[in-house]
Amino acid sequence: MNKGCLTGIALAVALAGCASTPMPNAALENARTVVATTEADPNVERYAALDIEAARNQLAIAESAALNNDQETASQAGYLAGQTARLAELRATAKADDAHVANGQAERDRIQLAARDREAAQAQTAQAAAAARAAQLQAEANALKAQSQQ
Amino acid sequence: MRNTMRYVTSASLVLASSLVGWSANAANQIADDKIAVAQAALQRAEQSGAPQSAPVELATARDKLARAQKANADRDGKTATALAEQANIDAQVAEATAVEQHSHAAAVEFDRSLQALRNEALRTNAPATTTVPLPVAAPTTAQ
Numbered sequence: 001m002n003k004g005c006l007t008g009i010a011l012a013v014a015l016a017g018c019a020s021t022p023m024p025n026a027a028l029e030n031a032r033t034v035v036a037t038t039e040a041d042p043n044v045e046r047y048a049a050l051d052i053e054a055a056r057n058q059l060a061i062a063e064s065a066a067l068n069n070d071q072e073t074a075s076q077a078g079y080l081a082g083q084t085a086r087l088a089e090l091r092a093t094a095k096a097d098d099a100h101v102a103n104g105q106a107e108r109d110r111i112q113l114a115a116r117d118r119e120a121a122q123a124q125t126a127q128a129a130a131a132a133r134a135a136q137l138q139a140e141a142n143a144l145k146a147q148s149q150q
Numbered sequence: 151m152r153n154t155m156r157y158v159t160s161a162s163l164v165l166a167s168s169l170v171g172w173s174a175n176a177a178n179q180i181a182d183d184k185i186a187v188a189q190a191a192l193q194r195a196e197q198s199g200a201p202q203s204a205p206v207e208l209a210t211a212r213d214k215l216a217r218a219q220k221a222n223a224d225r226d227g228k229t230a231t232a233l234a235e236q237a238n239i240d241a242q243v244a245e246a247t248a249v250e251q252h253s254h255a256a257a258v259e260f261d262r263s264l265q266a267l268r269n270e271a272l273r274t275n276a277p278a279t280t281t282v283p284l285p286v287a288a289p290t291t292a293q
């Protein structure tokens with residue numbers, strides 16, 4: 001009786017052990033890592049929210065298939081989850097680069113505009129100086145002319 | 151009675167075989183759709199610069215698509231569907247790799263040109279405050 005009971009408990013423990021630790025699945029384990037590192041990138045939530053959501057959904061399918069010992073589904077969904085997470089990372093990085101350029105464009109326009117303004121101001125100053133010089137020369141010529149007529 | 155039994159048996163056989171045929175067709179329909187989606191993704195990837203940026207990923211996608219088509223022709227809808235799904239995501243990753251490389255190169259080039267512009271502005275701005283009055287002073291010294 002006692003022995004039978006112990007065997008039963010041992011069997012139950014063994015079965016529970018089997019149930020809580022399903023067979024390792026390479027695609028699923030890779031997907032867990034890739035999805036976690038992708039989620040850690042702040043650009044991903046910002047620029048590829050739908051893609052990372054799709055990756056999380058695929059990972060959930062893979063996890064539940066692994067719990068049910070459906071290795072085939074776990075592998076397939078795990079592979080799709082990992083690749084979808086990579087897609088999210090790539091798209092987020094590309095959009096972040098595009099945003100960086102778009103933000104810098106404002107600074108570039110400002111610098112270019114300032115340079116044009118400066119050139120225009122310099123040209124105007126040079127023109128005014130030339131006009132002043134011309135007027136001065138004219139005045140000097142007039143003075144010399146008046147002197148010679150005296 | 152025996153005839154009726156035989157009739158029922160053959161009728162159920164016909165029904166069973168048609169059911170098998172129907173489910174195989176349904177599986178093939180799904181595989182057909184997934185293959186079409188993967189083909190479109192591959193085409194986009196090939197036009198996006200992926201052949202240069204992600205040749206390995208693209209080759210994997212092509213290989214999986216070919217195997218999906220083969221499995222579909224062999225009426226193995228399940229394998230065809232799984233391979234087509236993988237080919238589709240691989241092709242998208244290849245395309246996204248190309249797009250990302252392009253965006254990154256553009257951002258690096260932009261930063262380089264912006265830095266050059268900043269330096270240029272600093273160079274012309276610093277002496278600008280002292281050089282601007284010079285043209286006015288020049289005629290007076292020439293006098």
